[in-house]
Amino acid sequence: DGGITQSPKYLFRKEGQNVTLSCEQNLNHDAMYWYRQDPGQGLRLIYYSQIVNDFQKGDIAEGYSVSREKKESFPLTVTSAQKNPTAFYLCASSILPGPYEQYFGPGTRLTVT
């Protein structure tokens, strides 16, 4: 089945540690996105990528980094510079260009203590 996988489902880290969230898609989509979700705030865009080896900052990129070395993979690193990293993280992908929707992964819940 085609889709987006995110691993792990739950992730626990100590404050001050960097952590990398995995996102893989086998839909052959050009664009991939990372969102952060906090209660009552909807989805906020962290980074997105339209092509391999290129990505753009979203609204809340500070404290995060990404890479896009392969079309199907878009890992997100939450660095120790992120002030409040505990959140639900969603990865998505979409066909470009045109009238297409986003497909979402199941999400990773990150807890930093």
Add this chain to the structure above:
Amino acid sequence: AQSVTQLDSQVPVFEEAPVELRCNYSSSVSVYLFWYVQYPNQGLQLLLKYLSGSTLVKGINGFEAEFNKSQTSFHLRKPSVHISDTAEYFCAVRSNTGNQFYFGTGTSLTVIP
């Protein structure tokens, strides 16, 4: 740029009653419109989308939405809700020239037995 406003953060409704979840958007260009549903600790799933043509669009699980260009609205409706419809609902917009999606802050629908 585009923006999306979901006017109700929480909507309680009795089982088998009708429901309307409101969504208004702002954009200076033509847009594509989407409604997504999110169950607890899961990713988002597409309910329906408006790309062009008929302003009334039907989606999964008995939901439908009507695009109103003059009022810049895209309200979601269901004539009779079930307990299983309890979830978070997000309205989203994408311009016909851009690759970013803009989400509302979500509406939490609670179906009361």
